[in-house]
Amino acid sequence: MAMAGDPDIITDFIAPPNGTVDGNFFTYTAFRALVGGGPPTAFKILKATMAEFPALNGQSVSYAVLEFPSNSTNPPHTHPRAAELLFLIDGTLEVGFVDTKNKLFTQTLQVGDLFVFPKGLAHFQYNADPQFPALAVSAFGSANAGTVSIPNTLFATGVDDNVLAISFKTDVATIQKLKTGLAPKP
Numbered sequence: 001m002a003m004a005g006d007p008d009i010i011t012d013f014i015a016p017p018n019g020t021v022d023g024n025f026f027t028y029t030a031f032r033a034l035v036g037g038g039p040p041t042a043f044k045i046l047k048a049t050m051a052e053f054p055a056l057n058g059q060s061v062s063y064a065v066l067e068f069p070s071n072s073t074n075p076p077h078t079h080p081r082a083a084e085l086l087f088l089i090d091g092t093l094e095v096g097f098v099d100t101k102n103k104l105f106t107q108t109l110q111v112g113d114l115f116v117f118p119k120g121l122a123h124f125q126y127n128a129d130p131q132f133p134a135l136a137v138s139a140f141g142s143a144n145a146g147t148v149s150i151p152n153t154l155f156a157t158g159v160d161d162n163v164l165a166i167s168f169k170t171d172v173a174t175i176q177k178l179k180t181g182l183a184p185k186p
Contacts, residue, residue, distance in 0.1 A: 005060075005081055005082070005141075005142060006058070006059075006060040006081070006142050006143055006144070007058070009058035011058075013026075013055065013057075013058060013059070014057045014058040016054055025054075025055050026055045028048050028052070028053040028055075030046065030048065030052065031046060031048065031065060033046065034046065034065060034067075039069065039133045040067035040068065040069045040072075040133055041069055042069060042072070043066075043067065043068055043069065043072040043073065043074060044066075044067045045064050045065070045066050045067075045074070046064065046065045046067075047062070047063070047064045048062055048063040048064070049062040049063075049064075049140075049143060049144055049145070050062065050143035050144045051144070056143040057143055058143070059143055060141060060142055060143060061139065061140065061141065061142070061143060062082075062139075062140045062142060062143050062144070062145060063137065063138065063139055063140070064137070064138045064140070065135070065136070065137050065138075066086075066125065066135070066136045066137075066138060067133065067134075067135055068091065068093065068125070068127035068133055068134040068135070068136070069127070069133050070127060070129050070130055070131055070132055070133060071127065071128065071129070071130060072126075072127050073124060073125065073126040073127070074124060074125040074126075075124060075149060075150065075151050076122050076123065076124045076149075076150040076151065077122070077123065077124070077147055077148055077149045077150055078120055078121060078122050078123070078147075078148045078150070079117070079119065079120070079140065079142075079145040079146055079147060079148075080119075080120050080145075080146045080148060081119070081142045081144060081145050081146050082119055082140040082141040082142035082145035082146075083116060083117060083118055083119040083140070083141050084116070084117040084123070084138050084139070084140055084145070085114060085115075085116050085117075085138065085139045085140075086109075086114065086115045086116075086117065086125070086136050086137070086138045087113075087114050087136060087137045087138070087139075088109045088110065088111055088112065088113050088114075088115075088134065088135075088136050089111065089135045089136060089137060090111060090133070090134060090135040091111070091127060091129060091132050091133055091134025091135060092108060092109060092110060092111075092127070092128070092129055092132075092134060093108070093109045093125050093126065093127055093134050093136060094106065094107075094108055094109075094125070094126040094127075094128050095107055095108075095109055095115050095117075095123070095124065095125045095126070096123060096124055097117050097118065097121045097122060097123035097124075098121060098122050098123075099118070099121060100121070119141070122150060151178075151182060152182065155175070155178050155179045155182050156179070156182045161175045161176060161179075
């Protein structure tokens with residue numbers, strides 16, 4: 001059996017290599033950029049994981065703020081090392097995940113709702129509102145939950161077009177069109 005998650009630590013926290021620990025070490029200020037900002041023009045994620053906020057190392061927790069303009073999506077993805085608990089602060093979101101029996105669970109969230117995406121399962125969020133943005137905060141049970149984007153993993157990593165065409169029961173031309181849609185815009 002394989003398991004992935006944060007290791008238990010035997011100290012209160014893991015100090016940085018330089019050993020300097022004061023209140024600043026435990027304070028993350030990047031979310032200040034959200035205060036007083038205008039509505040998002042593109043889907044954006046602002047993270048507080050171990051990579052951005054080293055004090056989270058060993059604490060088995062991280063955070064993300066998701067900003068959705070109207071008609072935008074957080075494409076299907078997984079977090080291999082943590083469940084995700086999403087709290088909707090503003091707007092509405094269509095959310096869902098697929099379990100290991102290929103059953104789809106969906107919900108339309110309203111302001112104040114929480115939704116849990118189980119660890120490792122493919123899931124998505126979609127702001128279907130044609131006019132208004134949505135804002136959500138996600139908490140993770142890992143300082144490094146990891147994100148595997150399903151579209152990018154399949155179509156932007158060099159997986160052979162024939163493998164994808166056979167797997168999706170389509171032709172290579174369709175796969176190439178999908179790959180073109182994921183190419184970075186100049």
